[in-house]
Amino acid sequence: MWKCGGLISFHLLVVLVQGNVAQDFRLDSHLADRSLFYLAKNSFVGRSEGDITIKNCSIETIAPEAFKNVRVNRINITGNPLSVLRRRIFSFVVVDEIYFDGNNISEIETGTFHYIYPVKEESLQILSLSHNKLRKIKRGVFSGTNFKKLMLSYNEIYYIQYAAFENMPYLLSLSLAHNKLQSIDSGIFNNFLNPTMLSVSDNKLNYIHPVAFENSTFLSLDLQRNNLSDIKKEYFANTFIGCRQEPRTNGIREKKITNAGYREARDAMRRAPDPDSMQINGK
Numbered sequence: 001m002w003k004c005g006g007l008i009s010f011h012l013l014v015v016l017v018q019g020n021v022a023q024d025f026r027l028d029s030h031l032a033d034r035s036l037f038y039l040a041k042n043s044f045v046g047r048s049e050g051d052i053t054i055k056n057c058s059i060e061t062i063a064p065e066a067f068k069n070v071r072v073n074r075i076n077i078t079g080n081p082l083s084v085l086r087r088r089i090f091s092f093v094v095v096d097e098i099y100f101d102g103n104n105i106s107e108i109e110t111g112t113f114h115y116i117y118p119v120k121e122e123s124l125q126i127l128s129l130s131h132n133k134l135r136k137i138k139r140g141v142f143s144g145t146n147f148k149k150l151m152l153s154y155n156e157i158y159y160i161q162y163a164a165f166e167n168m169p170y171l172l173s174l175s176l177a178h179n180k181l182q183s184i185d186s187g188i189f190n191n192f193l194n195p196t197m198l199s200v201s202d203n204k205l206n207y208i209h210p211v212a213f214e215n216s217t218f219l220s221l222d223l224q225r226n227n228l229s230d231i232k233k234e235y236f237a238n239t240f241i242g243c244r245q246e247p248r249t250n251g252i253r254e255k256k257i258t259n260a261g262y263r264e265a266r267d268a269m270r271r272a273p274d275p276d277s278m279q280i281n282g283k
């Protein structure tokens with residue numbers, strides 16, 4: 001296990017010279033030595049197996065092309081004072097799961113996650129950015145990516161731009177739980193064609209646009225622990241909740257326009273003991 005000191009390239013060189021390449025790359029801090037604050041270009045060049053874990057170091061900056069020509073199962077960077085993710089940090093990266101949890105990320109440039117390719121199939125499995133300082137979700141950061149599961153819980157998100165999640169053909173799970181959203185406008189959660197699990201629980205929602213979920217299919221929709229007192233029928237018009245259908249691999253399937261979503265929601269509300277707290281779940 002490497003300490004968070006010195007240059008990574010130096011460590012890798014040493015490892016290669018010893019002919020003893022560990023399957024996983026791991027940097028783990030000790031209190032006395034947390035001096036790694038910069039991930040340089042080509043830090044991991046040529047790695048072709050295992051995971052990359054950088055835990056609790058002092059990384060503030062990841063240079064462009066830090067991850068270049070890399071093929072690993074998982075990248076896990078956690079517990080660093082990292083605040084910005086720049087567009088070119090990934091270049092020809094093949095990976096299935098990316099975790100950037102528990103850093104200090106407040107800004108992500110558009111296009112950051114667009115030069116990443118999956119290990120298997122055509123979708124990337126997971127992108128997790130939980131426990132950071134994100135406040136705004138801009139269109140172009142996640143839209144146009146191929147992730148199946150996107151975790152944005154435990155941030156400070158109060159604003160989501162129109163179409164921020166459009167053109168994500170494999171998306172099946174999106175968590176925005178534990179953020180600071182006060183309203184859901186139209187144009188953010190419309191036209192979700194896959195049966196997606198969506199959670200917006202534990203926010204400060206007091207307004208949902210009448211067609212906020214129109215033309216979408218959700219396997220489950222969790223709006224618990226918000227400040228919603230008035231649930232209108234229109235919120236779930238032409239919304240399909242509780243679909244078990246598998247998505248087609250190309251992400252396109254026939255749209256179901258139905259009021260079943262509203263019936264589910266109404267039944268869920270009847271069962272809910274507290275009108276301010278409601279959960280709408282699929283069957």
Ligand SMILES: *[C@@H]1O[C@H](CO)[C@@H](O)[C@H](O)[C@H]1NC(C)=O
Nearest residue numbers: 029030031034055056057079
């Ligand atoms: C990270 O290091 C800090 C001390 O700098 C320590 O308090 C904290 O428990 C460590 N976190 C983890 C997950 O190891």
Ligand SMILES: *[C@@H]1O[C@H](CO)[C@@H](O)[C@H](O)[C@H]1NC(C)=O
Nearest residue numbers: 053054055074076077078099
């Ligand atoms: C990421 O690394 C941290 C620290 O080693 C660990 O606690 C956590 O479980 C890892 N996450 C995943 C998804 O492997």
Ligand SMILES: *[C@@H]1O[C@H](CO)[C@@H](O)[C@H](O)[C@H]1NC(C)=O
Nearest residue numbers: 080081082083104105106133
């Ligand atoms: C986290 O980022 C904020 C700015 O967004 C900065 O003021 C703060 O010092 C950072 N904290 C750490 C631990 O790096």
Ligand SMILES: *[C@@H]1O[C@H](CO)[C@@H](O)[C@H](O)[C@H]1NC(C)=O
Nearest residue numbers: 186187190191211214215238
């Ligand atoms: C839902 O689909 C209908 C029919 O295509 C369209 O007229 C309407 O604008 C869509 N609603 C939203 C909110 O996208």
Ligand SMILES: *[C@@H]1O[C@H](CO)[C@@H](O)[C@H](O)[C@H]1NC(C)=O
Nearest residue numbers: 204205206207226227228229
């Ligand atoms: C709940 O929403 C109402 C407006 O609908 C607002 O006056 C109130 O302060 C909100 N409560 C909380 C705890 O955010």
